[in-house]
Amino acid sequence: MAFKRLTFKSVDLGDDLTVILSFTPPSPIVSIERFPFAWKVFTIHGKGGTIFDAIWTNKYAFSVLERSGSTREISAGTYIPIEIGEVTALTACPDGDTFKYEFTNPVAVPGSRVIQANNNAGHPVDLALSVIEDPGTDTQTVKPILNFDNVGNSLSVAVQFRPILRVYAVLQSHTSEPSQSVIQSNGPILELDLLGLGPHTAIRISKDHTGAFVAMIGSNSGADDEDT
Numbered sequence: 001m002a003f004k005r006l007t008f009k010s011v012d013l014g015d016d017l018t019v020i021l022s023f024t025p026p027s028p029i030v031s032i033e034r035f036p037f038a039w040k041v042f043t044i045h046g047k048g049g050t051i052f053d054a055i056w057t058n059k060y061a062f063s064v065l066e067r068s069g070s071t072r073e074i075s076a077g078t079y080i081p082i083e084i085g086e087v088t089a090l091t092a093c094p095d096g097d098t099f100k101y102e103f104t105n106p107v108a109v110p111g112s113r114v115i116q117a118n119n120n121a122g123h124p125v126d127l128a129l130s131v132i133e134d135p136g137t138d139t140q141t142v143k144p145i146l147n148f149d150n151v152g153n154s155l156s157v158a159v160q161f162r163p164i165l166r167v168y169a170v171l172q173s174h175t176s177e178p179s180q181s182v183i184q185s186n187g188p189i190l191e192l193d194l195l196g197l198g199p200h201t202a203i204r205i206s207k208d209h210t211g212a213f214v215a216m217i218g219s220n221s222g223a224d225d226e227d228t
Helices: 179-185
Strands: 003-011 017-023 034-036 038-044 049-057 060-068 071-082 086-095 098-103 115-119 125-133 141-151 156-159 164-171 190-193 200-207 213-220
Touching (some): 003 038, 038 049, 060 086, 060 115, 060 141, 071 086, 071 098, 086 125, 115 125, 125 156, 141 156
Parallel strands (some): 003 200, 086 115
Antiparallel strands (some): 017 164, 034 141, 060 071, 060 125, 086 098, 115 156, 125 141, 164 190
């Protein structure tokens, strides 16, 4: 299991800043509209020091997303852990006014390097590629990182995912805007291929001489070439 710890640091930045971490969408084999979720969101305070740790592991899951007003959440219990090179299928059965979803046990496909989910629910479904955080512990959670809207019945989402992380910085006074809108309309201040980093990387966020926010890698304990 690949494990990466990113430590973000800042001292006396001068402005309260919201930092959004999001993964770059891959190109799925089936072209379906997709958007990144904010993986992590944290605040850097303008005065004093701020330290924030983000921990990534290469444990993935497919999830069903349910709409709740203007937000979408993982349907209770409806996700399936999945490894690179495996395929699963989503089924559904009526449950009152809604549906009860279930994923089949993933099956390995020899020679495959993609993660695939087939929609056999009988109707369009919003799916998400998620990461499993704190796997195997009492605090295990499933966090969506990429969503695939309105995947039609009998269609598949097949993703060859590489964890390219983008770091976005937004002045806190502007953060009434949803994080997804920020990701779509703002350029990142840093982009990282997590597989090229060592187990622990320090990143310092500051301002340059123009007043722009910048993120610089401060230390790296060495790279690894582990693939996902």
